[in-house]
Amino acid sequence: xxxxxxSKIEVGSHLYINFTETAHLHGETVGVSCLVVALxxxxxxxGTRNLQRVPGTFQNVLEVVYDLIKGIAFTQLGxxxxxxxxxxxxxxxxxxxxxNWAGALIPWKLIEIPEGELAAPTNDINTTGCLxxxxxxxxxxxxxxxxxxxxxxxxxxxxxxxxxxNIIEDFSKPLSLNFRLFGNIVxxxxxxxxxxxxxxxxxxxxxxxxxxxxxxxxxxxxxxLAAAYLAEAIE
Amino acid sequence: xxxxxxxxxxxxGAAVAVGFAGIGPGIGQGxxxxxxxxxxxxxxxxxxxxxxxxxxxFAFMEALTIYxxxxxxxxxxxxxxxx
Numbered sequence: 442x443x444x445x446x447x448s449k450i451e452v453g454s455h456l457y458i459n460f461t462e463t464a465h466l467h468g469e470t471v472g473v474s475c476l477v478v479a480l481x482x483x484x485x486x487x488g489t490r491n492l493q494r495v496p497g498t499f500q501n502v503l504e505v506v507y508d509l510i511k512g513i514a515f516t517q518l519g520x521x522x523x524x525x526x527x528x529x530x531x532x533x534x535x536x537x538x539x540x541n542w543a544g545a546l547i548p549w550k551l552i553e554i555p556e557g558e559l560a561a562p563t564n565d566i567n568t569t570g571c572l573x574x575x576x577x578x579x580x581x582x583x584x585x586x587x588x589x590x591x592x593x594x595x596x597x598x599x600x601x602x603x604x605x606x607n608i609i610e611d612f613s614k615p616l617s618l619n620f621r622l623f624g625n626i627v628x629x630x631x632x633x634x635x636x637x638x639x640x641x642x643x644x645x646x647x648x649x650x651x652x653x654x655x656x657x658x659x660x661x662x663x664x665x666l667a668a669a670y671l672a673e674a675i676e
Numbered sequence: 677x678x679x680x681x682x683x684x685x686x687x688x689g690a691a692v693a694v695g696f697a698g699i700g701p702g703i704g705q706g707x708x709x710x711x712x713x714x715x716x717x718x719x720x721x722x723x724x725x726x727x728x729x730x731x732x733x734f735a736f737m738e739a740l741t742i743y744x745x746x747x748x749x750x751x752x753x754x755x756x757x758x759x
Contacts, residue, residue: 617739624742627749655735662735 455557455565467565469554474562477539510534513661517668518675526671529579533572534664537563541626541656545649561626561656569623573615576667581611584674592674614670618663625659682757690748697744701737708733 456468488503496504510531514523544561552559562568584592596607629652636645712730716723750756 617743620743620746621739624746624749625738628742628745631749658731658735662732665732 456554457556467557467567469557469559470562470565470568473543473549473559474536474540474568477536477543477562480543481535481539506535507531510664513665514668517665518672522672522675526583526668529671530664530668533576533667534660537572537622537663538657538660540568541660542653544626544630545653545656560630563622563626564630566619566623570615570619572622572663573618576618576670577611577615579667580670580674583671587675595674618666622659622663625655629655679758682755686751686755686757690751693744693748693751694741697741697747701741704737705734708737 455470458466458468458471460466485503488499492500511523511527513534514527514530517523518526540562544564549559584595597604598607632648633645633652636648708730712726715726
């Protein structure tokens with residue numbers, strides 16, 4: 442692949458793990474996302490191991506997180522459907538939030554790998570694309586599950602003339618989800634790297650804090666939109 | 677010769693993509709923020725709700741700029757027209 446270096450910022454170079462001639466993995470993305478999943482699982486397991494009526498600190502944090510995610514699902518999907526899709530929305534939210542913050546909070550640049558660099562898994566377009574495809578498969582499946590073949594009536598809903606637009610929308614939804622998350626995270630990391638190459642001390646810190654905030658908003662947006670698309674499909 | 681021409685055109689294209697993509701969301705965010713301030717001034721008790729909605733809509737508007745940025749990044753780092 443054609444890449445070039447601009448003040449030591451690398452985009453598009455990966456640690457390839459080859460299986461065959463054509464199949465390969467992006468090693469650093471898979472590694473970091475496995476670590477993120479493990480950390481989230483550990484966190485949730487430790488927080489819910491012995492639940493108490495008067496929660497301790499750990500359980501308190503998890504209850505706040507649960508309330509937040511339940512609020513997202515509830516406002517989009519309504520009282521009769523939200524509980525079935527809460528696990529999906531929560532998985533998306535926690536994974537995206539965990540990956541974004543893992544890229545920002547853990548000092549990956551201290552660890553040298555042969556090619557590419559360790560960063561947030563959402564820094565790789567394949568991760569975000571995969572999440573977007575999962576979302577669109579889920580809303581398609583949910584609409585089909587709840588409404589059967591009547592689901593396809595939605596494509597000619599306001600009038601028949603909108604059929605092409607409705608079909609294009611099915612493709613543009615995952616595309617925009619994908620680019621929104623990927624672009625935001627890459628923009629964050631590029632801004633921080635450019636500032637670091639200009640003034641390495643103290644100046645990038647506010648931008649890093651802004652990035653931390655923006656990436657949590659992105660997790661919120663992604664899960665809200667996933668829930669909204671689901672609601673649109675099953676309504 | 678052709679390669680350097682492609683490189684120059686790509687760099688200009690990237691700059692134009694980000695520059696123009698910034699205009700619309702800039703105007704939109706300014707409008708939204710102004711209206712939100714007006715709303716808070718008129719009804720200070722609704723501040724929390726207004727702030728949440730404002731941040732959410734900011735992120736949507738920012739996504740439009742980000743699309744331009746993705747195009748620019750793909751022109752700079754993963755250019756399909758080189759080689």
